[in-house]
Amino acid sequence: MNALEFDRYSIRFGDFQVLREISLGVEEGSFVAILGPNGAGKSTLLKSVLGLTQGLPQEGRVQISGSVRVLGKDPGEVPPDWMGYVPQVKGFDRSFPALALEVVVSGLRRSWPLRIRPEERRRAEAMLEQVGALHLAGRRLGRLSGGELQRVYLARALIREPRLLLLDEPATGVDAVGEADLYRHLEAYQSAHSQGAARVTVLMITHDWEAAQHHASQVLLLNRRVVGYGRPEAVLCHECLAEAFGHVGHAHSLVMGR
Numbered sequence: 001m002n003a004l005e006f007d008r009y010s011i012r013f014g015d016f017q018v019l020r021e022i023s024l025g026v027e028e029g030s031f032v033a034i035l036g037p038n039g040a041g042k043s044t045l046l047k048s049v050l051g052l053t054q055g056l057p058q059e060g061r062v063q064i065s066g067s068v069r070v071l072g073k074d075p076g077e078v079p080p081d082w083m084g085y086v087p088q089v090k091g092f093d094r095s096f097p098a099l100a101l102e103v104v105v106s107g108l109r110r111s112w113p114l115r116i117r118p119e120e121r122r123r124a125e126a127m128l129e130q131v132g133a134l135h136l137a138g139r140r141l142g143r144l145s146g147g148e149l150q151r152v153y154l155a156r157a158l159i160r161e162p163r164l165l166l167l168d169e170p171a172t173g174v175d176a177v178g179e180a181d182l183y184r185h186l187e188a189y190q191s192a193h194s195q196g197a198a199r200v201t202v203l204m205i206t207h208d209w210e211a212a213q214h215h216a217s218q219v220l221l222l223n224r225r226v227v228g229y230g231r232p233e234a235v236l237c238h239e240c241l242a243e244a245f246g247h248v249g250h251a252h253s254l255v256m257g258r
């Protein structure tokens with residue numbers, strides 16, 4: 001089964017066309033890196049999968065045409081347990097007076113935990129341990145580095161063992177070790193769920209072409225429309241990158257050198 005099906009999906013905010021005629025099938029078990037210039041519609045695409053586009057604040061009317069199916073359902077009907085989301089680290093409000101453990105438990109409850117039950121604590125600690133962050137459980141968010149925060153939010157996203165994991169630039173502001181750890185955890189999670197009917201699909205927005213080349217099974221090159229979708233070696237070619245970005249800058253040697 002395809003985890004995601006876009007059929008001529010378009011979205012417009014007032015006069016502004018953000019996504020145009022997206023048609024695409026993402027096979028279950030894929031690791032998709034979404035690449036494209038600023039304003040290409042990458043986050044809007046993720047929000048569409050999360051079923052959040054209708055509630056967006058906007059200047060004009062939101063117009064949506066075509067369809068998106070997520071794990072065989074309309075996005076608004078997907079059980080919350082099936083999807084995990086890791087937002088951009090750079091956008092976090094660190095002044096929020098919360099402990100890392102509470103953030104992870106909030107992923108279990110989908111609400112803020114005023115009192116943490118022993119079973120919730122056990123599960124949250126086990127998850128933090130799995131992503132190498134158990135030592136952070138009692139720390140306040142404001143005291144965490146970008147990489148530490150990213151681990152806590154990854155634990156929060158994984159705690160219900162989602163079938164679809166969505167990440168919005170999770171490695172931005174994270175050092176090389178933190179980034180390598182992130183990919184290791186994602187790959188371990190995917191391979192632990194690689195058998196049987198429910199294979200895990202990962203969708204990650206990134207600006208890191210090299211990481212996409214090494215870790216993704218598929219690359220989606222987006223610039224309001226699909227410029228390319230397929231194996232990294234096919235999509236990260238000079239022509240596709242030039243079409244999406246207008247120029248290929250530093251990645252020229254990377255893609256041309258292969």
Ligand SMILES: Nc1ncnc2c1ncn2[C@@H]1O[C@H](COP(=O)(O)OP(=O)(O)OP(=O)(O)O)[C@@H](O)[C@H]1O
Binds near residue numbers: 041042043044059
């Ligand atoms: N709610 C909204 N109302 C009006 N315009 C919006 C809204 N959300 C996004 N846009 C516009 O749609 C375009 C695409 O935004 P989006 O955040 O999806 O791009 P992106 O590819 O994720 O960009 P970046 O790489 O900069 O994060 C932008 O020009 C943005 O200003």
